[in-house]
Amino acid sequence: MGSNPSMAKRKTAGSDAEAGHSASACRVVPGAAADGAGGSPAARRPVSRRRLTLDDYIDGVVSGDVAVLSRAITLVESNRQDHESQAQELLARLLSRCGRSVRVGITGVPGAGKSTLIESLGLLLCERGHRVAVLAVDPTSSVTGGSILGDKTRMEKLVRNPSAYIRPTPSGGSLGGVARKTRETMLLCEAAGYDVILVETVGVGQSETVVRSMVDFFLLVQIAGAGDELQGMKKGVVELADLVAVNKADGDNLTRARIAAAELNRALSLLQPATQGWSTVCITCSAFDRESLAELWNVIGHFVEETRASGGFERRRRRQSVDWMRAMIAEELQNRFFRDEAVRGLLPGIEREVADQRLPVTIAVRKLLECHDA
Ligand SMILES: Nc1nc2c(ncn2[C@@H]2O[C@H](COP(=O)(O)OP(=O)(O)O)[C@@H](O)[C@H]2O)c(=O)[nH]1
Ligand SMILES: [Mg+2]
Structure with missing residues (x-):
């Protein structure tokens, strides 16, 4: 990747005033009337901090009250036991x-233009009468102090649109934990009437696979440039995608983007598609070209139509729910195992024996599992 995008990003996200504005907008985001972070003073309404009952939460979420929705999401994100059971x-x-x-x-390397694309597409969809929720899965944000800050300053227009709701990535915890919170947040947004959910993820580690497992459609955003076309290829991310978009196809970059897209299309024709019965292709797009975004949304519309008709849409959703359940079981069992008193007593000695090659791994595992079961 060239150095331009990241430099530009720093420039945009770096000013203190913007960062401060973003931070204050983090809790309750969208709809000028909702929180006062971006809305007119007249539209401000104090958000009651009193404890909400379960019925308050349900009524609030179902009626599309964004302040209550935000609090419901906070509840879902909380690691406190009493919050968890209420959630x-x-x-x-x-x-x-x-x-x-x-x-x-939506995935792609940092600087590919995902957030900008989401804002422009989001605005287009709001105009067409959709209600759009934007979520993020960024496992690096708790380490770097939140790259989402940059995103939020960049989605300034969408943040103010009453038909949009933007929620930053849940912080802390394992990728599995972040994924659970994002999935549950998605469900809450759906209950609140958002009919388009856009989940942005950085192209880091396993986050793409995790996001793929919670969405119907997966978009890979690429940029033309030396070797960039291969970036997704190498990591196998292209194989997860239902659509590849070479972004920033505007100005001087248009021709290069078209050439990159043609190259990608040749490569894609040799790959197994991510969704059975659907051919993954590559198009060009630009956040500054509404036509191209309308085209992009058209592709998604066709995808939904076709997979709904074939039953693939529903099948994927059903499988995703069951897979999610199994993944949670695996994680929970693992946690229980390593918290177990007996296991904790035996583990250090057995690990030493394994490291010293005095005990075969298979026997070590059996011993530990047996002491856990006992
Ligand atoms: N020329 C052009 N620049 C864009 C476009 N989309 C985003 N950018 C710029 O690329 C940089 C990175 O964008 P951003 O949306 O933060 O990328 P992300 O890291 O993938 O979310 C910013 O400076 C944007 O202004 C586009 O369609 N065309
Ligand atoms: Mg971004």
Whole structure:
């Protein structure tokens, strides 16, 4: 990747005033009337901090009250035991209202233009009468202090649109933990009536795979330039994508973007598609070219139509829920195992024996599992 995008990013996100504005907008984001972070003073309304009952949460979320929705998401994100049980009860009560949306994951290297694209596309969709929720999965944000700050300053227009809701990445915890929180947040947004969910993820580590496993459609945003076309290829991310978009196809870059797209299309024709019965292709787009965004949304519309008709849409959703359950079981069992008193007693000695090659790994595992079961 060239140095331009990241430099530009720093420039935009770096000013203190902007950072401060973003931080204050982090809790309750969208809809000028909702929080006062960006809205007119007249539209401000104090958000009651009193404890909400389960029914308050349900009524608030279902009626699309963004202040309550934000608090419900905070509840879902909380690691406190009492919050967790309330959050789960809330989800159980709302479940029948969830799922009526198109879930789109968007990945690409930092600087590819994902956030800018999401803002422009989001605005277009709001204009067309959609309600758009933007979520993020950024496992690096808790380390770097939150790259989402840059994103939020960049989505300034969308933040103010009453039909949009933007929620930064949940902080802390394992990727599995972040994924659970994002999935549950997605469900809450659906219950609140958002019919398009856009999930941005940085192209880092396993985050793409995790986001792929929670969305209907996966978009890979690329940029033309030396070797960039291969970047996704190498990591196998292209194989997860339902659409590849060579972004920033504008100005001087237009020709290069078109050439890159043609190259990618040749490569894609040799790959197994991410979704059975659907051919992944590459198009060009630009956040500054509404036509290209309308075109991009058209592709997604066709995808939804076709996969709904073939049953693939529903099948993927069902499989995703079951896979999610199994992944949570695996994580929970692992946690229980390593918290177990007996295991903790035996583990250091057994690990030493394994490291010293005095004990075969398979026997070590059996011993530990047996002491856990006992
Ligand atoms: N020329 C051009 N620049 C863009 C476009 N989209 C984004 N950018 C610029 O690319 C940089 C990175 O964009 P950003 O949306 O933060 O990328 P992200 O890291 O993938 O979310 C910013 O300076 C944007 O202004 C586009 O369509 N055309
Ligand atoms: Mg971004």
